[in-house]
Amino acid sequence: MKKSALQYWLRYYRAEIRAALLIQLQYRAAFVIWLLEMIIEPVVYLVVWSTVARARGGEVGGFSPEDFAAYFIVFMLVNHFTYSWTFYVFEERVRTGKLSFRLLRPLHPIHSDLAFNLTYKFLTLVVMLPTGIGLTLAFHPAFEFTAGQVLLAVPAVALAFGVRFVFEWAYALVAFWTTRIMALNEMYYVILLFLSGQVAPLSLFPDWVQTLSYVLPFRWMVAFPVELLLGHLDRGQIIAGFVAQAAWLGLSFLLLKWLWARGVRRYSAVGG
Amino acid sequence: MESDSAAIVHARDLTKVYRVPVRESGLGAAFRSLFRRKTRDILAVNRISFDIREGEIVGFLGPNGAGKTTTLKMLAGLLYPTSGTLKVLGYPPWKREKHFLRQITLVIGNRSQLVWDIPAADSFELQRAIYNIPRDQFRETVAELTELLDLAPLLRKPLRNLSLGERMKCEIAGALLHRPRLLFLDEPTLGLDVTMQRRIREFIKYYNQRYHATVLLSSHYMADVEALCDRILVIHHGQLLFDGELDELIERFSTYKTIEVQTRAPEGDLSRYGEVIERSDGYVSLRVPRKETAKVTERLLAELPIIDLTVEDPPVEEVVERIFAQGHAGPAPDEEAERAPGTAGGRGAS
Amino acid sequence: MRVFLTLFRVNLLFELAYRSNFFVQALESLSHLAFSILGLALVYSHTAELNGWSVYELLALVGVFFAIGGLIGFIIQPSLQQFMQDIQKGTLDFALVKPVDAQLLVSMQSMRIWKLTDVLLGAGLIGFSMWKLQTAWSWLRVGQFALALLDGAIIVYSFWMIMATLAFWLIRVENLLVIFESLYEAGRWPIGIYPGWLRMALTFIVPVAFATTVPARALTGRAQPEVLLAATGMAVALMVLARIIWNIGLRHYSGASA
Numbered sequence: 041m042k043k044s045a046l047q048y049w050l051r052y053y054r055a056e057i058r059a060a061l062l063i064q065l066q067y068r069a070a071f072v073i074w075l076l077e078m079i080i081e082p083v084v085y086l087v088v089w090s091t092v093a094r095a096r097g098g099e100v101g102g103f104s105p106e107d108f109a110a111y112f113i114v115f116m117l118v119n120h121f122t123y124s125w126t127f128y129v130f131e132e133r134v135r136t137g138k139l140s141f142r143l144l145r146p147l148h149p150i151h152s153d154l155a156f157n158l159t160y161k162f163l164t165l166v167v168m169l170p171t172g173i174g175l176t177l178a179f180h181p182a183f184e185f186t187a188g189q190v191l192l193a194v195p196a197v198a199l200a201f202g203v204r205f206v207f208e209w210a211y212a213l214v215a216f217w218t219t220r221i222m223a224l225n226e227m228y229y230v231i232l233l234f235l236s237g238q239v240a241p242l243s244l245f246p247d248w249v250q251t252l253s254y255v256l257p258f259r260w261m262v263a264f265p266v267e268l269l270l271g272h273l274d275r276g277q278i279i280a281g282f283v284a285q286a287a288w289l290g291l292s293f294l295l296l297k298w299l300w301a302r303g304v305r306r307y308s309a310v311g312g
Numbered sequence: 313m314e315s316d317s318a319a320i321v322h323a324r325d326l327t328k329v330y331r332v333p334v335r336e337s338g339l340g341a342a343f344r345s346l347f348r349r350k351t352r353d354i355l356a357v358n359r360i361s362f363d364i365r366e367g368e369i370v371g372f373l374g375p376n377g378a379g380k381t382t383t384l385k386m387l388a389g390l391l392y393p394t395s396g397t398l399k400v401l402g403y404p405p406w407k408r409e410k411h412f413l414r415q416i417t418l419v420i421g422n423r424s425q426l427v428w429d430i431p432a433a434d435s436f437e438l439q440r441a442i443y444n445i446p447r448d449q450f451r452e453t454v455a456e457l458t459e460l461l462d463l464a465p466l467l468r469k470p471l472r473n474l475s476l477g478e479r480m481k482c483e484i485a486g487a488l489l490h491r492p493r494l495l496f497l498d499e500p501t502l503g504l505d506v507t508m509q510r511r512i513r514e515f516i517k518y519y520n521q522r523y524h525a526t527v528l529l530s531s532h533y534m535a536d537v538e539a540l541c542d543r544i545l546v547i548h549h550g551q552l553l554f555d556g557e558l559d560e561l562i563e564r565f566s567t568y569k570t571i572e573v574q575t576r577a578p579e580g581d582l583s584r585y586g587e588v589i590e591r592s593d594g595y596v597s598l599r600v601p602r603k604e605t606a607k608v609t610e611r612l613l614a615e616l617p618i619i620d621l622t623v624e625d626p627p628v629e630e631v632v633e634r635i636f637a638q639g640h641a642g643p644a645p646d647e648e649a650e651r652a653p654g655t656a657g658g659r660g661a662s
Numbered sequence: 663m664r665v666f667l668t669l670f671r672v673n674l675l676f677e678l679a680y681r682s683n684f685f686v687q688a689l690e691s692l693s694h695l696a697f698s699i700l701g702l703a704l705v706y707s708h709t710a711e712l713n714g715w716s717v718y719e720l721l722a723l724v725g726v727f728f729a730i731g732g733l734i735g736f737i738i739q740p741s742l743q744q745f746m747q748d749i750q751k752g753t754l755d756f757a758l759v760k761p762v763d764a765q766l767l768v769s770m771q772s773m774r775i776w777k778l779t780d781v782l783l784g785a786g787l788i789g790f791s792m793w794k795l796q797t798a799w800s801w802l803r804v805g806q807f808a809l810a811l812l813d814g815a816i817i818v819y820s821f822w823m824i825m826a827t828l829a830f831w832l833i834r835v836e837n838l839l840v841i842f843e844s845l846y847e848a849g850r851w852p853i854g855i856y857p858g859w860l861r862m863a864l865t866f867i868v869p870v871a872f873a874t875t876v877p878a879r880a881l882t883g884r885a886q887p888e889v890l891l892a893a894t895g896m897a898v899a900l901m902v903l904a905r906i907i908w909n910i911g912l913r914h915y916s917g918a919s920a
Contacts (some may be wrong), residue, residue, distance in 0.1 A: 048444050055441030062430045066470075073837045076844040083860075084848050091855040092709045100708045140390050141425040145442055146413040178857070220682070223689035230697045239701055244708065308392045308406060310330060 052147070056155035064163055071160070072167055078120055079171055085239055086112035086179060101244045109181035111241055113172055115266050119238065120168050121161060122201040122261055126153055127212035127228070131221040134307065143304070150209055150296075157205065189271050192278065196265035199285040203292060204261040210296035216303035237263030243272075257288045320494060320526050321364035321387060326396035328357040328382050328550075356382045358550040359396065364528070366493075369520050371541035371558075372530040379550040380530045381498060387528065388418050388496045401494060414443060417492040419484055421502030426471055432482040433467040436489060443490035450489065457485040460515055477508035484512065488519065495519075497529045501536055513539045534625060569605045570624045571598045576617035585612055594619075665762055666770055673773040687776035691783055698724045698850065713855045718791040720852070723878035725787030727850050730814055730873045732780025734846075738819055739839075740772040742826040746836060749829045754915065765908050769823065788881065795882065806885045810877040813893040817872045820900035823908070830911035842868055849874035872896060 064071060089112075090105035098104060103111070133139040142149040176183075211228065215221050233239055234249075235258035242253050242263050253259040264281045267273050273281065331351045357379045364370055372380040385391040386398065389405035389412065398405065403412040418425075426435040440450045458464055461481045471479055480500065488495075497516070501509040517540060520527050531537055537544060537558065544561050546554035554561060571586065574595050582588055585608050586598035600608045605623060612618060677683065702724065706717040715723070745768040748754040757768050797803075822839065829835040845863075849870040853861055865871040872893050879885055 051444075052441040055438045059427060059430060059434055059438045062434055063427065066429055070837055073840045073844075076841060077847075080844050080847060084851060087855050087857070087860075088705060088712070088851055091713055092705060095709050095711065095713075137423075140385075141418070141423075143390060143408065144388065144413055144416070144418055146410040147442060178859075220686050223686045223693070226690045226693040230693045233697065234700065240704055245704065246707070305392070308390055310332075 052151070053155055056152055057159050060156045060159035061163065064160060071164060075120075075164055075167055075171075078123065078168075079116060081233075081238060082112040082116040082119070083175065089240060089244075090179075101241070103241065103244075104182065106180055106182035108241075109175075109179035110183050110270055111266065113175050113179070113181050114183075114269055115238065115262065116175075117168060117172055118197055118200070118266050118269075119236075119262050120164070121197050122204045122265075123161075124157055124201075124205045124208045126205075126209045127215075127221070127225055130212035131215035131219060134215045135219060139307065143307075153209065154205065184271060185269065186271065189269055193265050193269040196268050196281065196285070199282070199289060200261050200265050203257055203285055203288045206289060206292040206296055207257050207261070210292055210299050213296075213299040213303045216299075216306050232258055232261075235259060236261050237266065241267075254284070257292070260285045260288055319363040320366045320401055321362070321528075322397070322399040323363070323387075324361045324397040325359045326357060326361065326383070326386065326398055327355075327359050327394050328379075328386060328391060329394040330354045330356050355550050357386070357393075357547075360547070360550075360552040361396075362545060362552065362555055364526060366526055367520070367524045368543060369516070369527040369529065369541050371537040371544045372528065372547060373537060373544055374530075374547040378548045380547045383547060384496050384498055384528060384530055388416060389413070390418075414490060415492055416494045416496065417487040417490070418496045419487045419498065419500050421480070421499035421504075422476075424471065424479065424483060426483055426486045428472050429470055431468050431470055432463070432486065435471070435482075435486055436467075439486055439489045445490055449491075453489055453491065454485075457488060460518065461485055461511075477504045480504060480508070480512065484515070491523060493523075493525055495525055495527045495529075497527065499531055500529070501531060501533060509533065509535065510539075516540055567602050568599045569602055571600055571605070571609060571612070572596070572622045572624070573598070573612060573616070573618055574620040576619060580616070582616075665767065669770055670773065674775055677775040684776050684779075687779050691779045694780075695728070695783055695787075698728075713852050715852050716795075718794040719878070719882045722788055722791040722795075722881050723852060723874060724850060725784045725789075725791060726811070726814075726878045726881070727784070727874045728780050728787060729784030729811075730818060730877075731846065732777050732782075732784055733815060734818060734822070735774060735777035735780060737770055737773050738822050740774050741769050742822050742839075743836070744768070744772045746826050746829040749915065758912075758916075764912070765823075765905070769819070792881070797883070803880070803883055803885075806880040806890060807877060810880040810885065810890060810893060813890075813897040814873040814877050816897040817869045817893070817900055820897070820904040821869055823904040824900070827904070827907045827911045830914050846870055846873075852878075869896070869900075 086108055089100070089103065089108045093100045093103060093105045093108060099107075133142070139149070142152070175181075214224065218224075234245075235242075235253045235256055237253075237259065242250055242259060245253070253263075260281065264285065268278060268281065331353055334352050360383070372384060374380045382391060386393050387400055387405060389400075389408045392406035401412055401415055403409055405412060426432055427438070436450075436454060439445075440447075445453075458467065461484070463481060463485060466474055466478050466482060471482065474482065484500065495516075500516075501512055504512070513536060516527060516529070519525060527540070529536065529540060541558055544554065544556065544558050545552060546561070554565075570589070572595060573582075582596050582598060586600035588596060589599050590597040598608075609621065609623060612621065699721075702717060702720060705712060706720075710716070712720060745754075745757075748757065748768075754768075757771065758764050760767055821842070825835060825838050825842070828838070845868045848856070848860075848864055853864055853871040853875040856864065861871070876885075876889060876893050880890065
């Protein structure tokens with residue numbers, strides 16, 4: 041019984057990924073161009089903070105321009121791995137009733153999004169990796185990876201993706217209650233930009249923001265694996281980070297379940 | 313269970329009330345509505361009851377907004393009823409249990425559930441994985457559907473490159489891969505040309521007979537219903553106005569036919585042949601009692617310089633309008649229609 | 663101008679019917695503004711100046727960034743997107759048969775009125791930073807700023823126009839314009855901070871520098887006459903180039919559809 045369930049999921053994901061590949065390969069030009077934003081933001085902040093560091097005589101908050109380069113290049117890659125966009129598309133599914141078909145499938149719609157997202161990640165690595173190498177050549181980052189850090193970073197990135205994907209999928213469900221989702225998304229994105237460490241390493245923020253970042257999920261979505269990989273964290277911080285990630289993953293699941301049950305109930309009250 | 317054991321759908325006093333926000337104009341009101349919304353209830357389906365047996369093809373008729381789509385969606389599990397009893401295949405549909413979902417399918421005309429950007433064959437593979445269809449059964453079903461619907465030249469092209477009719481054929485095939493016992497077809501022939509409509513009708517009939525599947529169909533087109541359905545449910549203003557065989561429906565309510573003539577003397581008074589319901593440059597539409605159609609046609613051809621003449625059943629909306637009007641006093645609001653007093657067989661003849 | 667006013671009125675009336683869109687847009691603009699200001703605050707909590715720009719000078723730059731961005735979002739982007747769609751669907755003919763210059767017409771056929779919020783916010787930011795900087799006004803400076811801003815607007819418009827016109831030959835040009843949108847984000851910061859290759863790209867390939875940094879420099883009294891001259895030259899050149907490509911494209915279009 042167990043075995044056949046596993047087989048079902050393997051077969052299902054294989055089929056879903058195959059379909060996603062077929063779709064995404066058709067839109068490769070558009071996909072590559074969408075990546076630009078993922079690349080340009082970190083480069084801009086890399087340049088801004090390097091300029092600040094140079095103006096301050098070579099370093100700010102313990103970061104030299106080379107450290108900033110390392111931070112933002114690694115950030116770009118980790119951000120790529122954990123990126124999710126469900127909340128941009130979910131409102132349309134609700135509004136147009138496309139969700140109805142997904143509801144009538146004998147499995148939860150989150151699976152097809154997950155397969156699509158993972159396919160996109162690995163397909164676009166073809167662009168992200170060379171970009172990372174190119175930026176490395178252009179900005180001379182100070183990388184010092186130890187094997188241990190790299191080994192620990194792998195589960196940290198995976199968990200970060202899990203937290204972000206599940207949390208944002210749950211957040212996307214707000215679309216069941218309001219169609220004015222664009223403005224909300226914009227606000228969510230601004231918060232994410234700051235508190236996930238995209239604008240600057242979180243250690244450069246005022247103390248109260250840092251404190252806030254520890255209790256909210258955003259730090260664990262990107263900044264934590266980046267700092268871990270770059271060796272900014274001691275053993276205690278690493279353990280705390282993994283615990284926080286696990287906790288947020290669990291919480292996000294509960295939130296998702298709770299919102300989904302209520303959202304679908306509402307959806308099936310007003311009609312799809 | 314107290315109902316007929318062969319009943320695949322069992323509905324008693326099924327009711328659906330929508331609560332919709334009332335929009336007010338003005339900035340202040342828009343702002344207030346952020347905090348407290350005024351709502352108003354709309355009764356979309358009002359205490360309807362019916363049973364459907366395995367293997368039936370049942371047509372849901374009614375104008376837009378009559379409640380037929382709401383009913384279908386409740387049966388399919390997309391809407392939960394406000395009150396009443398509802399069992400479909402023995403399940404409460406709104407819970408959308410996996411065993412229930414595996415036995416049903418939903419096709420909506422003009423809407424796509426296959427992936428737009430890839431060929432149908434690839435979407436089929438995905439359906440196979442979703443419904444966990446055994447490989448052999450899948451091959452067999454695809455081969456059969458391909459032959460019946462003539463899909464061979466379409467399966468390898470991306471869906472978006474197909475015409476509406478071709479796409480609909482693929483949609484229907486995709487919806488049947490898991491061999492559902494119960495089919496919900498909401499306007500499946502919407503926007504298709506006549507040949508394609510016929511094609512799809514024939515296929516639905518075949519599928520029903522071959523697999524003893526139950527089909528619930530809603531359509532605007534009388535022809536769909538005529539060709540397919542043994543039984544009709546007419547829903548209007550949320551109420552079930554008629555439940556019975558098609559012949560009975562036509563016999564009882566479609567007591568008229570419409571004759572459209574193009575004549576060289578359009579100014580002439582045609583009211584002695586029937587009720588004039590429309591008149592526009594050279595064309596005149598007459599409403600004539602069903603039984604007298606042949607006689608009146610003969611007279612028209614003999615007595616007038618006719619260029620062209622067609623006889624049609626009134627559109628579904630009109631039949632339904634008639635059924636509805638019968639339940640209430642007064643004629644349907646025909647604009648500009650001068651009632652012709654002379655003709656025999658006024659309303660309420662049946 | 664009359665055409666513009668008429669179109670503006672029509673669009674305004676239409677939008678007024680959907681006033682709640684205004685709140686959505688306002689919320690969006692405010693988030694965007696908060697993002698800019700918080701970013702600036704963070705950077706300037708660690709330094710007093712960035713590449714020779716004080717915090718209020720940079721705030722003025724952000725103001726210009728908002729104003730030009732708002733202008734793009736208000737009229738340039740919606741109109742030209744419509745234009746590209748028309749080319750692809752072959753429905754451009756409607757614009758061509760009107761007794762108005764067709765380039766002008768397609769350039770302002772569609773407006774998103776509420777995007778003007780960004781323009782207002784930008785103007786507010788500019789005013790606020792000027793007040794904070796205690797600027798001594800001179801006609802020269804106002805003139806320089808106005809000229810630089812005009813140049814910037816013309817350059818951005820012409821760039822979009824040229825890109826959009828490429829739709830006569832290529833499909834999916836929209837993607838090229840997404841590149842512009844992404845790169846425009848870089849214009850939030852003074853162009854001088856970027857390394858040489860990137861600065862070149864942001865000046866000559868995608869003319870972001872002229873749209874934001876150059877007007878902001880003029881505004882804060884640091885206009886370089888040769889740069890202003892170059893901007894004006896570039897504006898004129900791009901405008902002429904856009905017109906030439908437009909004419910060729912039109913000939914191509916009527917040749918193809920005839």
